[in-house]
Amino acid sequence: MSWLRALRVSARSGLTIERKRLEPLLALRAAGGLALVIALGLWTLGPVAAVSSAFGAFQAAIATFQRSWRPSPELAVVSGASLAVSSFLGYVTRPHLGLFLALLAAWTFLAGLTWAVGPTIGLIASTNVAIMLITITLPTSVAQAALHAAMMVLGGLVQAALLVLFPIRRWGAQRDALADALAAVADYARRLRNDPVAPFDPRPLMEARAAAAVTARQARRRPAELHGTRPLAERVRPVLAALADPALGVPAQGPGRDRVRELLAAAGAVLDATAHAVRSAAPAHVPAWAVAAFRTPDTGALLSGPARRAALRLGALLDEMAQVAAAAGTDTAPAGGSERSALVRPSLAELAPAAVATVRRELRRRSPVLRHAIRVTVVTCVGYLAGALLDLGHGYWAPLTSVMVMRPDFSQTYERAVGRFGGTLLGVALATALVQSTRPGSLALGALAVLCAGLMYLLLRTGQFAAQACVAAYVVLLLGMGGEGWTQTVPERVLLTLFGGLLAMLSYALYPAWETPRLRYRLADWLTAVGRYAAAVLERYAVPAGPGEPARPLARSGDPGQRVREALRDARTARAAWHDSVERAAVEPVRHRGPAPERAEAAEEALARVGRAAILLEALLPERGSTPVPEAAHLAEVLRTTVDGAARAVRERRVPDWEPLRAALDGSPDGPGTGPGRGEEYVRHGARLLLAALEDFGRALDGAPAGTQPVQRADRTDGKPPGTG
Template sequence: MSWFRALKDTTRSGLTVERKRLEPLIALRGTAGLAVVIAISLSLFGPAVAAGSAFGGFQAAIATFQRSWRPRPELALASGASLGVSTFLGYLTGSHLFLFLPLLGLWTFLAGLSWAAGPTIGIIASSNVAMMLVTITLPTTVAEAAGHAAMMVFGGLVQAALVILFPVRRWGAHRDALADALAAEADYARRLRHDPVAEFDPAPLMLARSAAALTPRQARTRPAQLHGTRGVAERIRPVLASLADPAVGVPAEGPERDRARELLAAAGSILDAAARAIRHGTPVTIPPGAIAAFRTPDNGTILSGPAQRAADRLGPLLRDVVETAGGTLPEEAAALPPAAALRRRLTRPRRPRAGPAARPPDLAPLTAAAPAAPPYRDPGRPLRRPTLFELVPAAVRAIRREARPGSPVLRHATRVCAVAVAGYLIGGALPLGHGYWAPMSAVMVMRPDFSQTYSRAVARFGGTLVGVALATGVVQLAHPGTELSAALAVLCAGLMYLLMRTGQLASQACVAAYVVFLLGMGGETWSQTVPERLVLTLAGGLLATLSYALYPAWETPRLRTRLADWLGALGEYAAVVVDHYAHPAGKAGPEVRAALLKARDAHIAWQDAIDRAGTEPVRHRGLSNAAADDAAHALHHLGRVAMLMEAHLPERDATPVPAAAALADALRTATRDGARALRERRVPRWGPVRAALEAWDGEGVPDRVVRRGAGMLLEALEALSDALDTDVPPMTVKPAHETDGPREP
């Protein structure tokens, strides 16, 4: 992509106002907290302290809007406390340039590195540095600086208290993540009716897994609807795929295919109903036809072999989803077979009712084939998320992993440090006053990737123009005093909270007006802030965009490394699955699950890299767009085949397949060598896998599922080689291995 097109696309994205679901109650809560902080500080300490404390309450409310699974009060407290500390330290050194510049450089460098611990921490740290540049100019003595810092901490306490006293969809984000995962599987089931080899994006399942990691306090108060459903959803996806796939499931046409389509449509309806119930906290309402589709006589007379086993497993899994989403079993479920009922009483712990008392639908048809399905056990311990204090060493470890040459996070930290120091010096040298606007604007817009930095810079300048123009017009017409300026600032903050998810342009316009009214409350007239704010905001945006052009961290050159990571992870996953046929250990093998999660992480990292590379103004280096698409399609197929084989893993008492062990070793060796070849710009070859399959054919294959799946694995690997078979010369030096992008610990 050329620079002109890249800048045009990022400009358009920065100025776009999106249609998103607004959250007026949460916005009202944050606005009320800010109003309380300003009113108390204004009545007790005066306008200057009120202006400083307002930044603490303002930033603490913004922190509660961030996409994080951590309790919202913790985010508000951390934001207010860190801003107070930053302000006090900044004031102590602010009057001595030779002391303040090193502190500013260190603070911005650490804020840039904090993106390694997750975007929420990175946004809070960057905002604290930007606001520190404004707040250190408000106090005049050390005692006043301490008072300002204390009031900023108080602002965080107020916002945290309001979140506890007036919770709004307290578990809303967790519910949405789980509901999105179920809705994605429902859509997958419907797509399988028409495309038996349809691809599935694992992002919703990974997001649901991230949401399922809870702090100890969250685990004690988690709603019953969030218990266990995600684990069942994870088991449903391979069953759906194995039912629809023509290689190991039903034929492409005929009565079996029609029966499979009927079951897939019913599964989609049931999963959608469960998703709606979990999202809104209501009982499940399932169409009667969806339940009737799972009558056992139809399965037994039409389906056979692996397809019948998949259908027999699908019904009980769907029943588990409905139970966890809608409450306890109905009385009408007395038709449950005695063996299955006994097994459920022995293995399933009791759950409390979720939501109002309501009678769920008759689910007996879903469990008529339950004896053929393994029991589901509700996990007693949820995934654990570190507490606020435990997060510190976890964040330090994440930062240490990214503090290496070539890391995008380290490059971002270096850029933002240099830009903040240079912007502060340039702003102070210009005869405008308020020189901190330039570094503040730069720090606020800079992100680790190109598209976000450039689009935010455009949106910030455009929003500043709109917000300053509107605020200036109001000031000229109304000539507000201290109280009216404070009220207008609170109103602008409330609009920002309401519109912040609709795009940067709208939110930045509200922020610009908020700052004008807030500083007006402190005694500065519009003529003292408007001209320099416009000029220095433009200067800060130009510094931010120029820094990325001079010291970039392009994702495009790393695409081959991301692809190699994905290949290596998928190869290990396939090898672990195949090895289970040689050493049957049942379907609950932890090593299979661990390998699957690593493969999903690598897949998400690849997808994120592709999205970022699509907006970058650089040419590809050995991996064209067409080759990347074909290679991704081949790896999708490799992962799908491994998943199908996982769906039919043998039980502990099954007959071992000795040849599968040799194939598993060949898969590990070949995919590791193939990943190395990808990084060195060579085409991978799969001789060991082909040789293992030929040796296997000489011994005889008792199960058509495992042998057919092994052949499909080789087909996927060869399709990958065909996609990468270009004339790109190999590299003479092996590039450094790239790890996955930053994630919240």
């Protein structure tokens, strides 16, 4: 993609306002807290102190609007306190240019690195740097700087108190995440009626899992319908795939297929009803026909083998779902399962060591986060020096614009840069012209600032252009309320803003961190993760738990069932990373140095089939007390070793070799078993599905059509085609 086209595509995103994402009540509460803080500051300590407290409250409210499942009051307090510390240190070092630049560089570099921890922390840290450049100009002594820092902390505390005293749609974010996941599984069930091998996007389930992690205090207050419903959805998804897939015994046409379609429609209805109940916190009616569909006696006559087993499991799971939908919003709502202790969210203090370790892992030359930290540090320091040398007064507008625009990768920076940059120019120009032409009083300026902040909170999750215009106007109005910036003209502020934006955009062109060259590595990571997930599922066939006995570890320590869940999460994370990389690479103005787009698409489809084969195996896992399948242990180990070697080949631009897995399957009978207890047949059939998909993956990277003869390798001695299952 050319630079011009990349900028045009990115600009369209920055200028779009999505009305569905507007939340007026949340914006009103945040603006009300800001108005309270400004009024309190004006009444007690005067306009300048009111400005400091207003910045603290403003930043604290922004933190609570970010995509985070952590309790919002914690984010508000941490945001206000961190802004106070950075502002105080900035004021103390400001008289000494060299010392202040060292502090600014260190603070900005650390803020850049915090993007490794997550976008919420990264945005809070970056905004702290931007606001610090403003607030250090307000005090006139160290004592006043300490007072201003205390007022910023107060602003954060006020916003946190409002969140506690006036909750809006309590547990709303968690309810929406879980309801979206249930709705996604319901949609998947309906699509399977017409397309038995329809793909499934696991991101809603990943979001629901992230939302399900709670603190110990939250766990005691969580509504019953949010406790355990997500694991039910996780268990339903593979059973749906197993019921619909023709490879497991149900023909594409006939009475059996008609019954499968009926069961899938009923599953979609039950899941939709549960999603509605979870989202609205009120009991929902489950259609009687959907419940009756799983209780008709002719299901056993029409379905047999794996399909009958999947239908029975699906009926049991959906019965629990129906109970959740019928009793949601009441104290009698069933939990629907138990959440593991791994979903207990640690406190901020407990997260510190993990956050430090995450940041340390990014201290490598090719890390995009490290390159962002270096980029934003250089741009901020150059912008601050240039603003001071230009002698236009309040030269912080240049570095402030740069910090607010820059993000770790090209797509994030340029998607929002046009909106932020244009909005900042408009907001600065209009607010400065208003202040200089009308010279309003402190109360009027404070009221206008609150209005701008309220509009910004309303548009914060969409429409970067309008939101950034409100932010810029808010800053100008607050500075006017504090008596600062009266002499700085519109052209001067616009010039500094323009300079800061151009610095930010130029820095990415000169020192980029392109995603395109990393596509092959992302694909290899996904191959490794999905292969290990399939191997973990195979291990469960080798070591089924006996009645009343814990599952015995096979090759590594730990519960095999827990290993399956962890491997599935890793596979989903790797898949999401691949898709995110593809989206970012699509807008980068560089020559494509990863796998060719058509080959990458074919490889993606093949890996999706690998995951599907593993999911089918998981749906048919043996019950407690079933006969172990020793063959599965050997296949699991061979699969894991072969996939690891294949991933290395992908990274090194070589064709993967699946000969070890093919050799392990030589002589295995084809086709699934016809009755329960035939675990070895399920294993062999599933392994052959895995091998076929993996060989198609290799052919996709090599450019050969799917289903053709495997690529001949120098270390291959036979020419036998793979089993097709």
